[in-house]
Amino acid sequence: MNLIIFGPQGSGKGTQADLLAEKYNLAHIETGQIFREIGRENSELGKKIKELNDHKEMIPDEITVDVIKNSLEKVSSQKGVILDSAPRTIGQIEPIEKMLQELNRPIDKAIYITLPYDESVARITKRYACTVCYRHFILGKHISGDEDPCPTCGGPVMQRGDDTPDGVAKRLKTFYEVTVPVIEKYREKGMLIEVDGNQSVEKVFEDIIEEF
Numbered sequence: 090m091n092l093i094i095f096g097p098q099g100s101g102k103g104t105q106a107d108l109l110a111e112k113y114n115l116a117h118i119e120t121g122q123i124f125r126e127i128g129r130e131n132s133e134l135g136k137k138i139k140e141l142n143d144h145k146e147m148i149p150d151e152i153t154v155d156v157i158k159n160s161l162e163k164v165s166s167q168k169g170v171i172l173d174s175a176p177r178t179i180g181q182i183e184p185i186e187k188m189l190q191e192l193n194r195p196i197d198k199a200i201y202i203t204l205p206y207d208e209s210v211a212r213i214t215k216r217y218a219c220t221v222c223y224r225h226f227i228l229g230k231h232i233s234g235d236e237d238p239c240p241t242c243g244g245p246v247m248q249r250g251d252d253t254p255d256g257v258a259k260r261l262k263t264f265y266e267v268t269v270p271v272i273e274k275y276r277e278k279g280m281l282i283e284v285d286g287n288q289s290v291e292k293v294f295e296d297i298i299e300e301f
């Protein structure tokens with residue numbers, strides 16, 4: 090089984106993708122995470138991606154498609170995949186679907202986890218990351234204040250650059266203007282499963298698998 094999962098920031102799509110990956114033996118391909126990793130590499134591509142990320146610019150479609158292809162080729166043919174937020178622009182649909190066809194990985198379903206705008210902002214601005222081990226933490230859950238050390242390695246924690254209120258607003262604007270039209274394409278094709286993300290992790294997961 091091959092899936093795509095969409096949702097605004099804070100919708101918990103990463104968590105749901107991990108749960109689906111475990112239940113259905115899928116590789117979770119998270120482009121945002123892959124780009125952050127490449128951005129820390131001292132390669133040409135790494136420098137370019139870091140610069141785009143620093144300016145909060147979108148990564149050009151052709152780079153995104155290449156990076157996804159590279160990740161997909163490493164996945165064993167015994168496994169399915171779950172693509173996290175890709176394609177995320179109308180322009181990426183065709184090249185990504187063509188590539189998936191060539192790799193013999195047709196998409197079975199696209200999942201959309203919805204969340205009200207204000208709830209996204211409230212959830213995201215509580216997200217912190219360790220500057221040393223890069224693990225993520227929730228303010229008020231794993232750490233009580235931003236002066237607290239990383240619970241795992243003791244390093245200093247900070248809000249991820251794009252998790253500040255301004256950064257969140259910009260990413261949500263991109264999601265609703267650029268990615269929602271992609272989701273609508275999958276709805277038109279009759280492939281969309283839409284689930285209310287403003288519920289517990291367990292309930293959201295139940296609602297998704299009920300639709301398969």
Ligand SMILES: [Zn+2]
Nearest residue numbers: 219222239242
């Ligand atoms: Zn740490």
